[in-house]
Amino acid sequence: MKIALMGNPNVGKSTVFNALTGSNQQVGNWAGKTVERKSGVIQRANEQIELIDLPGTYSLTAYSQEEIVTREYILREKPDVVMALVDASNIERNLYLVLQILELAPRVVIGLNMMDLAKSAGIKILSNKLAQVLNVPVVEIVAAKGQGVEEFLSEAIRVGNLKKDPLRDEVPYPEELERRIQAMEHLLADTIWATKYPLRWLAIKRLERDSEIGQTWRSIPQTSKRSKNNDSCCESGDSIKYVLQDTDTLPGEDLLQAYEVEGWSKDKFEMTVADAKYQYISKILPEFRLHEGPIKRTWTDRLDEWILSPMWGYPIMLIILSLVFWCSFVASAPLGGAVSDGMAWAADMIVNLMQKVQVSDAIQSLVRDGIFAGVGAVLAFVPQIAIFFAFFSLMQDSGYLARAAFLGDRFMQLMGLHGKSFFSLVSGFGCNVPGIMATRTLEDPKDRLITMLINPLIPCVPRLGVMSAVVAAFFPGSLGAVIMISLLSLSMILVMFSAILLRRVVKQRERSAFVMELPLYHVPTLRNILLPTWQKTYSFLRRAWTFILVASIVVWVLSSYPQGVPMDETWAGKMGGWLAFIGQPLGFDWRIMVAIVFGFTAKETTLSTLGILYGVAADASQSIAQAMTGAMTPLGAYTFLVVYMLYIPCLASVVTTYKESHSIGWTSFGVAYNLLLSFVVGWLILHIGLFLGIQ
Structure with missing residues (x-):
């Protein structure tokens, strides 16, 4: 049986989908579209069910990719049942989509979610009356508490097994x-x-x-x-x-x-049809929606007085984002250190075992100085990434992230971007790949393209981890905090500059208005936080054992052969010699240039490459940065940090940009722009510093 889960955005579809499918999920893209596709397999009794979580949409017209994908799935795939999820506290608007679903799908079950929020707002929904009016089964749900979700699925299975499609009245038109x-x-x-x-x-x-x-x-x-x-x-x-x-x-x-x-005209037909549906909803609404006394002010109303306040909203947002970054990058440091220590212990154990069985020195060096030094340095960032994505899921599921986008719209407008670009840029701090994918929320393709191109200028968690290690080595104490703030400020300035520049480069039609729904606040479910966090962290771990493992082995081979020669005469040294003329104006030695090149596969490999080239074991990323202190001055280190923060995005980001933009031309432009911008800004900083007498 094939069941489609549909509903407006922010009605709790993800909560229902996660509760029913658990870890049996597949996440990808719809064919030819940039809209995320989620599906899961459910086993109930002797029935195997494929549940498809269709994109959240307000209607089934053809104005956005979400609407087209959702409608095309119903038309072409013809699911056995459609589970239509409705926000009981905002039922009037939600029923518009339900009426459109009933025009397309013969078998529908309505799930009235957030019944507890409706009750707290003084709204009473008579589900049995609604079922009679629309001749559709209705199930009451409080998905956040797990109430009614199984009943919702059971009713869908029952309807899917009916021998005949139920008959319904048509919406009366003028x-x-x-x-x-x-x-x-x-x-x-x-x-x-x-x-x-x-x-x-x-x-x-x-x-x-x-x-x-x-x-x-x-x-x-x-x-x-x-x-x-x-x-x-x-x-x-x-x-x-x-x-x-x-x-x-x-x-x-x-x-x-x-x-x-x-x-x-076309518009008149469309408006008349829509108006007729809303008139029909207004006519039937009193039959099943009652107000128990005056409409009460909800917690959402009270909180939004502060969170959306022009005076208090921005300080609150700054405090929240500061807490997220502090927990991600500072509080997670002991966990990262524990991972590094664990990898060092594992390396010693394996090498000792290899020595006992008389494995060759070359293989021992590969394991210790290649695999564990490379991958171990990267795995130290896993706690940072996991904590960041957990906070991101928490803000998204609670309803705060939409408010942050609303507040960020003013700054996005200064750059000529849409308020929803804020989602992409904030996501970029965790990883540029989901940041680029987050541009799917933008309806205008030109807004999407510009936001994609500037997203790699946002330093992601792996880059921030490498940067923090280098900063700690060259700029200890409170000076390090000032240096990190200056780097992030420079990143934001260049993001704004680039957005304004690209607005002139990318020809754009009339800009769309910033319209988005602010969902009700609610306490996120643990599943809705842990499941996306695990999916994103697992994706990073899988990459660590593919891209980064292979890159670490390649770097070890290049830096170890021919054997018995100085490091600068190995294959890696010769490669660095070829790149020296590029790094010389910036004060970079050949090791830095090789690390920058290998950083293209994944930004995390920069640290592992430096660890191998500087001959540092897999004990701690801090040691790698300290080994660099003999190779460059503090001014040179700051120049490296600027170039590393801005230069060419990682391979995964480039591939994602191509998949999202469907343009090899714009993808190449983005790579070239980042590379040129990083070296130009780095050269300016170095020579301005030298002019001012800074070493």
Whole structure:
């Protein structure tokens, strides 16, 4: 059985989906789209169920990728049941999507979520009355507490096993519109499309001149032999395909042109249909929604008086983000140290065992100085990454992240960006890959592209970890905090500069307004925090044992052969010699240049490469940074930090940028821009420092 989970954004779909599927999830992208796809397998009794979590959307029109993906799935895949999740505290707006779902899917079950929040706001929903009015099963749910979720699934399974589709009343439209719908139904009744999609829905979409539907129709293999004035059929063996004589013409075009003369434009049809649905909702609403006394002010209202305040909102946001970064980078340090110590202990144990069985010195060096020195230095960042993503999931699930985007909109506007770009930039501090993927929330493709290109200028957790180790070695004490703040401030300035510059480079149409829903505050579930944290951390760990392991072995080989020669005469040394002319204007020796090159595979490998090239064992990242103190001055170290913070994004970020932008040209531009910007800014800092007499 195939079940689709649908609903508006922020109605608790993720909570329901995670509760039902647990760890049996697959996360990816919809084919040809940048919208995330989630699916999971559920086993109940003798029934195996595939649950598809469709993107949250407010309607099933064709104005965003989320709407197109959701609608196309219902049309093409025809799930056995649709589980429509509704926010009981905001039921009027949610029912608009439900009515659209009922036009497409014959088998639907409604889940009334957040019943506790509705009750606390003085709203009473009579679920049995709602079920009678729409002739749809309704289940009351409090997903955050796990109440009613299994009943919701059980009812969906029952409906999916019905022998016949239930009958429902159609939404009544104004008489004038109804005549036009019926006229279009008559024209489409004998076409192949009427056998595949609901006829009434097709007629309405044709009247609205829905462009996506036209493309959908053209792609459907046809089986009808019927011929009309504007269409014909041809047979090739047993396969009959529908052929349009005029590819720009669809059935009913003459009728639509006549309606245009009467003043019924595309927009008028669409607005009239939407208005009719809302009038119908307003008519039936009193039958099942009651107000128990005056509407009460909720905790959300009280908190938003402070959190969205022009005076207090920004200090609160600064405190929250500072706490997140402190916990991620400072409080996690002992955990990172424990991981480093554990890796060093494991390296010693394995090498001692290898010595007892008389394994060659080369293999011992590979294990100790290659694998453990490289991967061990990177695994020390796992606690930082896990803690950051846990806080990010906490802010997202609680409803605060949407408020942060609202507050950040003012700063985004200064850069010519959309307020939702704030999501991407904040995500970039954890990892640039999810930061780039977070641009999916932006409707305008130009806004998405600009935000993608500037995201790698945000230092991610691995980069911040390397930077903090170098800062601690060259700038001890409180000076280190000042240096880190100056680096992050420089990053923000260059993000703003780059965004303004790219606004001129990327030709952009009229900008879309910043419109987003602020969900109700609620206590996040432990599952909704731990599951995404584990998925993202596991993704990093998997990369550590692929990219970083291979890179560490390659670096060890390059730095160890030919054997018996000085380090600068090894293959890595010769590579560094070739790159020396690039690093010389910046004061970088060949080791730094080799580490920068290998940092392209993954930023974490920079630290492991430096550990191998400087001959530091896998005991602590701090030792690697201290080994660099003999190779450069504090000014040179600051220059390195600036270049490292800004230069070419990691391979995973480049691949993600290409997948999200579908453009090799813009991806290449982003790589070249970051590389050029980092070296230019680094050169300026070095020479300004030398001019001022700083060493």
